Amino acid sequence: MERRLSGGRGTMPRMALRPQRADPGGTDLPGVPGVLRMDRRTKQLTKRLRPGEIAVIDHEDIDRVSGEALVQCQPAAVVNAARSITGRYPNQGPEAIVEAGIPLLDAAGPELFERLAEGRPAQLDGARLISGEVVIPGELLTAESVRTAMEEARAGLAVQLESFAENTMRYMIEERALLFDGVGVPDVRTDFEGRHALVVVRGYHYKDDLAALQHYIREYKPVLIGVDGGADALVEAGHRPDLIVGDMDSVSDATLSCGAEVVVHAYRDGRAPGVERVEALGVDHVAFPATGTSEDIAMLLADDRGATLIVAVGTHATLEEFLDKGRAGMSSTFLTRLRVGSKLIDAKGVSRLYRARISVGSILLLALVGVLALLVAMWATPTGQALLQIVGAWWDDLWAATVGALS
Structure with a gap:
């Protein structure tokens, strides 16, 4: 039977938000603006999440693969209805998101899926997500708070x-x-x-x-x-x-x-x-x-x-x-x-x-050996000797012309 540790945790400190950006509708919004893109399953959301949008998920203990998938989509922010780190084990997803500089609003509550609407404009203002008249409070994770939560999770790893x-x-x-x-x-x-x-x-x-x-x-x-x-x-x-x-x-x-x-x-x-x-x-x-x-x-x-x-x-x-x-x-x-x-x-x-480990020197040496072998083979036949004499005469003419042009 699978055992769980309590996921309770106090309010975490806020993190610095990204620079203010213009709202697609033309109005400057405070904090981090973006269009809401929502799905309870992170794997499904990343298929349609676009850069600059706000990802709304319901993912307890975000794993590393899911965190990296969200980062690759380049959202303006990530809002999680559940706790991104419950403390049951040291999951690495929130760390990947925060290290990428993406604001992560945590523990926003399951009701946000009923209160918010897909495709509506919103903005992350501090530890709140605002969309129209709807205000969703949460806990804004920082690198420090994630690191502290991970240390606590490792302490309970035996369970x-x-x-x-x-x-x-x-x-x-x-x-x-x-x-x-x-x-x-x-x-x-x-x-x-x-x-x-x-x-x-x-x-x-x-x-x-x-x-x-x-x-x-x-x-x-x-x-x-x-x-x-x-x-x-x-x-x-x-x-x-x-x-x-x-x-x-x-x-x-x-x-x-x-x-x-x-x-x-x-x-x-x-x-x-x-x-x-x-x-x-x-x-x-x-x-x-x-x-x-x-x-x-x-x-x-x-x-x-x-x-x-x-x-x-x-x-x-x-x-x-x-x-x-x-x-x-x-x-x-x-x-x-x-x-x-x-x-x-x-x-x-x-x-x-x-992985191939052929050095440049080895390649040049191989090419030199090949050229020498070709010259020896040509010198061993009358036709080859005649060809080499023609090449030698051509080279003498080219050298004489080059020296004459420089003098």
Whole structure:
């Protein structure tokens, strides 16, 4: 059973706001103005959030991936109905937002979604969000207040680790047939036997990792597996995924229809919310019922079907990253990594090992050796000797003309 620490916290100090900017309607507003863009699910909001807008979310314990996704959208401010740091564990999302210089109004209350309207102009004025006659108070987080909250969360990490261990044991009991015997892994058309598999999750530093793996992908031609939005990441990097795995809530219609094989992550009771969307697009698919996360079943599928190496992009590697995700299901990812074992390697390790290390001096030396070998081969034949004599005469004429022009 998952335990939680109290999320109560006193009012946090205010932070300096950005310089005043002009309202799109033509009136200068105090503080930080912008149009409201609202969604309770941060992952959905970032798909349509535009620079300069005010993001309104309801996200308890913002994780690092969500925080970085918001930062990439360049909003004027972020307003969170829930507490961005409850103290259950040291989540890294608020730190990413505040470090980027984006004001974060915290704990504004769930009623703000009923009181505010999508697309309406608003402004962040101190620790208040104002839209027309509606005034929403909150707590404006600063770098100092976030740092203090993170230190308090780390102090209570033992309770979260206990919960993580309990969830791990429960998952191992529930999914022992899948983990140890591969029971329930669906048949797929994609051939993994004797090949590498590249599993891409739209997570930690996935863009940098994909860019570093370009040469590796061209040479080894691994099976490309996109986990939900990771399939879009592959397409954006210029690749077509071979498989798309997940519950289909964050992958685009265009990518789903690109011709990749689709594996829909289903619950153990047979429910699969993503099936309806896939069928509406007319895309063939198979279901994979499992308790864990979508990245887990992608790795288990690659392992069961004979992949010799599984390279993970954007997945969770450290204990802090496991806890940062903030849900019980991350214990399944921990066990999956143990199950896959030595086959699994993080993308950063591959890019460091695979990176070419040919110096400029080595290239010049190789070119010089090639030229010398060509000259020797030409001198060994009458035709080559005649050609070299012509080149020598041409060079003498060019040298004489150059000296004459300079004298």
